Amino acid sequence: MTRTILATTAIWTLITAPALAAGELHIYNWGDYTSPKLIEKFEKEFDVKVTLDSYDSNETMLAKVRAGNSGFDIVVPSDYTVKVMIDEGLLEETKPNEMANFKHMIPKFVDVYWDPGRNYTVPWQFGLTTYAVNTDKYKGPMDSISLLFAPPEELKGRINVLDDMNSLIHAAERFVGVDRCTSNKEDLKKVNDALLAAKPYWRTMSYDTITKITSGDVDVTQTWNGAAYRMRQQIPAIKFAMTKEVMEGWMDNVSVLKGAANVENAKLFQNFIMAPENAALISEFAGYDNGIEGSKAFLPPEFASAPEINMPEGATSEFVPPCPKEVVEIYNKIWTNLKK
Structure with missing residues (x-):
């Protein structure tokens, strides 16, 4: 999933390295997601x-890596893409759990399904991942994913x-109330029908969520909590929805x-970003939490208390492992039909 502004995919090289560099490191990351201060x-x-190059989706990155060279x-x-890449032998076993700064990782993020x-x-x-609303333009309820699929009249064409x-x-699975990655054909038909029924209500389908809403092009955008945090810095009336349905959680790695x-330089970088003060630079730039204990001490107090970052009592989220191949094949058909 993309959680950042869609950046032009072009290699840019930071010029702060000394003339006699000891080595190089080539990073491929989501667009508008890497702190220049960190680098x-x-x-x-x-x-x-x-050097840094950017992509807009896990699928774009994975296709490039699978192609080789x-x-x-x-x-x-x-998370789910890590699991796929480990299973396909695409990642190096670098043993971060033996690195000096591993002690700073929040314990609940150590034994994760994608990399136990x-x-x-x-x-x-x-x-x-839920959605953000410009509450200057829409003042109704925003506690359900249904706002994206069955919006009130005033929001039709503004999403x-x-x-x-x-x-x-x-x-859509959350909206119709079926399990994630369901293989039940009747359930998948419900998902397909919900997407097709909602499509006329959407103005655009874009990763460029911050620009879409801050420019006034739309009043609601499906987005990520960190992006919503950045939106609110520009327009204080923008709020991130914490829905009553189980929300989609994710972690980039x-x-x-x-x-x-x-x-070896890549391993240095892995250890480097597990230091709390360096993890804080990542969050300061992109607006998401980072999984490193003690990093909030290096961040502005308003970040630690931001409503986009802190789930209210009773709200729940879940990581969704990769779906079975046969389900992905049906997803692809649903997606192709939706994009026609």
């Missing part, structure tokens, strides 16, 4: 020249949803590609 600090501390050392896949014990990955950021198969289909040319 500058890493370059200066380790005398490593960093990507030239990247580090990628930042979401953390032999391959470290957290980058984690969050929720953006993510151009993301998994996030949108999982939202710093991973090293199998056969990467700069494995």
Whole structure:
């Protein structure tokens, strides 16, 4: 899933590295998701020249990696994509659990389904996917995912949803009340019908959620909590919905590609971002929590108390593991039909 502004996919090289660099590191990350301060600090501390390229979805990144010879050392896949990449032998077993800064990782994020014990990955950021509303334009209830699928008249044609198969289909599953990754044909028909019925109400399908709502192009956008935090810095009336349905949780993870040319520098980077003060730079830039204990001490107080970051009592979320192949095949058919 994409949680950031869709950036132009173009390699940009930070020029703060010393002239006699000890090495290089090539990072492939989501667009508008990497703190320049973090990269500058890493370059200066380790005398490593960093280049960064961006992608807009797990699927885009995975296709490039599967094709081979990507030239990247580090990628930042979401939880379910990590599982796929480990199963396919695409990631290097770097043993973050033996690194000096591993002690800072929040314990509940160690034995995760996608990388039990953390032999391959470290957290980058984690969050929720629901939607944000400009409450200057809409003052009605915003506690249900149904706002995206059965909106009131005033919001029809004023909604953006993510151009993301998994996030949108999982939202539809929550709306119609069926299990995530269901293989039941009747349930999948309900999901398909709900998506097709709602499509006329959507103005756009785009990852560029911040621009969509802050420009006034839409009044509601499916989005991620960190993006909503950044939206609110521009328009205080924008609020992130904590829905009564179980919300989609996700975590992006710093991973090293199998056969990467700069494995040792990649390991340095994994350890580097587990230091609380460095994890704080990640969150300060993109607006998401990071999975590292003590990082909030290095962040402004308003971030730690932000309503987008803190789930209210009674709200729940879940990570969704990769769906079975036969379900993904049906998802692809539903998605292709929806995009016609």
